[in-house]
Amino acid sequence: xxxxxxxxxxxxxxxxxxxxxxxxxxxxxxxxxxxxxxxxxxxxxxxxxxxxxxxxxxxxxxxxxxxxxxxxxxxxxxxxxxxxxxxxxxxxxxxxxxxxxxxxxxxxxxxxxxxxxxxxxxxxxxxxxxxxxxxxxxxxxxxxxxxxxxxxxxxxxxxxxxxxxxxxxxxxxxxxxxxxxxxxxxxxxxxxxxxxxxxxxxxxxxxxxxxxxxxxxxxxxxxxxxxxxxxxxxxxxxxxxxxxxxxxxxxxxxxxxxxxxxxxxxxxxxxxxxxxxxxxxx
Numbered sequence: 001x002x003x004x005x006x007x008x009x010x011x012x013x014x015x016x017x018x019x020x021x022x023x024x025x026x027x028x029x030x031x032x033x034x035x036x037x038x039x040x041x042x043x044x045x046x047x048x049x050x051x052x053x054x055x056x057x058x059x060x061x062x063x064x065x066x067x068x069x070x071x072x073x074x075x076x077x078x079x080x081x082x083x084x085x086x087x088x089x090x091x092x093x094x095x096x097x098x099x100x101x102x103x104x105x106x107x108x109x110x111x112x113x114x115x116x117x118x119x120x121x122x123x124x125x126x127x128x129x130x131x132x133x134x135x136x137x138x139x140x141x142x143x144x145x146x147x148x149x150x151x152x153x154x155x156x157x158x159x160x161x162x163x164x165x166x167x168x169x170x171x172x173x174x175x176x177x178x179x180x181x182x183x184x185x186x187x188x189x190x191x192x193x194x195x196x197x198x199x200x201x202x203x204x205x206x207x208x209x210x211x212x213x214x215x216x217x218x219x220x221x222x223x224x225x226x227x228x229x230x231x232x233x234x235x236x237x238x239x240x241x242x243x244x245x246x247x248x249x250x251x252x253x254x255x256x257x258x259x260x261x262x263x264x265x266x267x268x269x270x271x272x273x274x275x276x277x278x279x280x281x282x
Contacts (some may be wrong), residue, residue, distance in 0.1 A: 022173040054169060056067035080161060080169060082117070086163040089152060090261055093133040095126065102169060114191065114198070118173060125175045125185050129155045144209040154178040162249040162257075167194055170250035186272075188247045188259065204256055205279075212238035213246075213258060216277045241265060251276070 083101035088094065097121060101115040133153040141151050155177045163170040169191045176184040190199040201209045217238050221229065247259040256277040260266075265273055 080164065080171060083119075091150065091152065091234060092137045093130060093153045093155055095130075095155045095157075097126070097155075098159060099157070100159040100173065102170065102191065104195075105169075105191075105193050107193065108141070110191070110194075110196045111145055114189065118187070118189070122140065122173065122175065124276065126155060126157065129153070129175070133177075133179075163252055163254065168192060168199075168254070172249060179234050186247070186259070186261070188229050188249055190250055199250075201242070201246055201248060201256070202244050210239055210242045213242050213256075213277055216279065217258065217275045219278070220275050231266045233266060236265060238265075 080100055080102050083099045085098050087096050099119060100116065102111050105111055133155070136153060137150055141147055155175075157173070157175050159171055159173045161169075161171045168188075171189050173187040173189070175187070191197070192199050192203070196244075197203075201213055205212045221232070221238075241260060241264065242258075247261065249257050249259070251257050258275045258277060260273040260275075262268055262270075262272050
């Protein structure tokens with residue numbers, strides 16, 4: 001027979017049961033707490049992804065944006081929607097257009113002014129493209145082409161959002177057509193929602209904006225290859241291209257990106273040139 005260890009004869013204190021119960025309860029509590037923290041972390045990550053998706057849908061889907069206005073919390077995120085879409089075609093041309101407008105900025109006068117300006121600019125550019133299409137058609141027929149063989153000129157109007165947050169809305173209205181690059185246009189809009197105005201480079205950088213912007217662009221060009229530099233116009237003066245009317249947009253990192261249109265600073269093969277402006281503080 002094997003003797004039981006001496007510890008088997010030790011008397012178990014009455015308090016031990018309570019201590020064990022408390023320890024078990026505490027362990028369960030810690031596991032529950034960790035589980036809750038884990039759930040909250042997952043919920044936070046999901047919420048962040050959800051918010052990104054919501055913002056993307058508001059900007060990319062007019063139908064979703066309109067529906068979102070019926071939900072107060074979502075409606076506050078919406079800054080820009082497609083005002084109207086239309087398609088028109090005849091034997092000379094076809095037009096596909098998306099007309100944007102800003103909404104829910106809290107600045108009704110600003111909204112009216114900007115939206116009217118957008119529609120006016122788009123209408124003028126479409127009219128120019130239509131006139132060019134007519135002239136092209138006349139030249140085609142005059143030089144022996146058959147009217148039934150003429151391929152209609154496509155005219156497209158669209159827009160892309162560069163930045164949208166509580167302070168700034170930056171977007172570009174694109175207008176282009178299939179035959180004449182000379183009639184292609186890009187209209188840049190940068191809006192300060194807090195101050196309720198259209199932004200210029202001077203607003204952003206102050207009175208020395210021309211020197212600041214030109215200096216940054218020249219530094220960028222210095223890092224280009226010899227082949228890239230050869231694309232620029234000979235004797236190019238960057239600072240002469242900078243004014244309060246210079247095209248630019250605000251990117252997602254709240255950086256200014258200056259845009260020189262095709263032929264403005266370089267040969268046509270270079271296309272439009274974009275420069276992220278870097279200052280001494282950045």
